[in-house]
Amino acid sequence: MGVERLFDLTGRVALVTGAAGSLGSAIATVLADAGADLLLFDIDETGLKRMATTLARDGQKVRTFAGNVGDIGHVDDVFGLLDREFGRIDVLVNVAGPARLGKPEDTDLADVEYTIHNIATARFYCCQQAGRRMLAAGKGSIISICSVSGTTANGRSHMAYGMAMAAVAHMTRELSTEWSSRGVRVNAIVCGQISNPSLEARMADDPRLKKNFLRGIPIGRLGVNEDIKGIALLLASDASSFMTGALVPVDGGNLARNAGASHPGMPEF
Numbered sequence: 001m002g003v004e005r006l007f008d009l010t011g012r013v014a015l016v017t018g019a020a021g022s023l024g025s026a027i028a029t030v031l032a033d034a035g036a037d038l039l040l041f042d043i044d045e046t047g048l049k050r051m052a053t054t055l056a057r058d059g060q061k062v063r064t065f066a067g068n069v070g071d072i073g074h075v076d077d078v079f080g081l082l083d084r085e086f087g088r089i090d091v092l093v094n095v096a097g098p099a100r101l102g103k104p105e106d107t108d109l110a111d112v113e114y115t116i117h118n119i120a121t122a123r124f125y126c127c128q129q130a131g132r133r134m135l136a137a138g139k140g141s142i143i144s145i146c147s148v149s150g151t152t153a154n155g156r157s158h159m160a161y162g163m164a165m166a167a168v169a170h171m172t173r174e175l176s177t178e179w180s181s182r183g184v185r186v187n188a189i190v191c192g193q194i195s196n197p198s199l200e201a202r203m204a205d206d207p208r209l210k211k212n213f214l215r216g217i218p219i220g221r222l223g224v225n226e227d228i229k230g231i232a233l234l235l236a237s238d239a240s241s242f243m244t245g246a247l248v249p250v251d252g253g254n255l256a257r258n259a260g261a262s263h264p265g266m267p268e269f
Contacts, residue, residue: 006239010035013086014236015078017069017126018096020047022196023145026225027093027232028055034233037061037086041078042096043068061086069096070118072125079129088137091236092130094123094144099164101157112160119164124171131175131184139183142175143235144168146188148251169247176245185244187235192251194223211267218263219252 014031018024019040025047032038032055040055042048045066052062063085067074082089097119100111127142134140149158150165169188176186193199193213199222203210213222231250234240249255257263 007034007233007237009091009233009237011037012090013037013039013082013088014091014093015039015041015082015089015126015130016093016095017041017123018094018145019064020044020051021095022225023191023194023228024093024095025051026228027095030229030233031091031093031236032057032060032062034237035060036091036236038063039078039082039086040064041067041069069126070098070114070122072122075122075125075129079133089130089133090140092126092140092142093232093236094126094142094168097123097145097164099161101161102159103157104159107157107160112163115160116164116167119161120167120171123168127171127175127186131179134184135179135182137183140185141236141240142184142186143232144172144186144188146172146190146247148190148192148249148254151190151247151255172247173245180244185235185240187240187243187246187248189228189231189235190247190249190251190255191228192217192223192249192254194225194227194250196225214267216257217252217254218257220263220265221252223250223252 009031014036016024016028019028020042028038028040037060040048040051048064048066052064055062065078065081099115102111146168147165149162150169154162172186172188227250231248
């Protein structure tokens, strides 16, 4: 199979949650560029309309659904739309997952439950709905955005977020073990510090934060949205046909680095 065909998604249908956000929009864009038809799911209706206009391609279908991934009824509705408009699903990308931060000694249980529901439970439900359809077809690829906070502790009041992301990581392994022999591959992209408007605002408020990040990223910079495109396309396409159950770091070397290590260009070393 030639290189172009390895990554060709022509005729395939991808559902992307959080598609109007920074990471979701980058992933939706690369899937559209590879030929996929798209169903974009996000709470930001204005952003969805902008994405639909941006991703319009001759011969490709783009549909949108404005809703909250944490609302199970909305998830049912988006899969109903998928069945009516496309009649199939080849790729699911779980990006959306609102969270609330709080110090472990002070955080309200409702905030912990909110975070775990949105990141872990609701994503499992999306996987279950997509998985049923993919298993019936005998093929499919499920990709979840995870975080280094799900494999190593982040501190800074991220406990509930880390718990939820750890659940996503293990869900990936479990679903892969259950489904891969039936044609459905399940993988996760483990992201490090990838810049977005919220993170930029936090770093502007506290300039020490960026310096702290860079002390742990040997590649010497924060990630950008473009950095997610290649691995997302790889996992969605036939180029990764023997990859399943993988937690693939896209973190600039963060997880590979020992906490006491140093690297060239490291701030204040």
